[in-house]
Amino acid sequence: MKSYDKLVRDNIPDMIKKSGKQCDIDIIKDDRILEYLYVKLHEEIFELVDNENLDEIADVLEVVFSIGKKYGFTEDEMLIKRNEKRSQSGGFENHILLKNVY
Structure with missing residues (x-):
């Protein structure tokens, strides 16, 4: 028998x-x-860090969407x-590392 306590x-x-x-489950x-x-x-x-594949990206998104839903937000x-934030501040395509602001 293998024991887990995970979602x-x-x-x-x-x-x-x-x-x-x-298997035994709890809700x-x-x-x-x-x-x-x-x-x-x-x-x-x-x-995702270990496997770097689309399945792992989908798993991260599924959890993020579930967290958002618990805060009352829909996937849409x-x-x-x-998209609003991306339009306003951009994405991460340019790999910009901010070092200092004066």
Whole structure:
């Protein structure tokens, strides 16, 4: 038996069962979900750094969208805000490292 205490995607328990294994789950209460989402975000960011692939980017985005939803924002609102900020301040394509401001 392998033990976990981590947030997983909604279909993971069914996928485990379909593979012939059993699993125990709990449902996280709303007052603690952000704690688990932030832990999951850290996990997914480290996986992205290690694996550098589109699947890991999608996992990071899924967690970010879930966090935003808990703060009351839709995915569309988050993407609109991203585009507004990008239009106003730019993105990160030019790799600018700010060193000092005088």
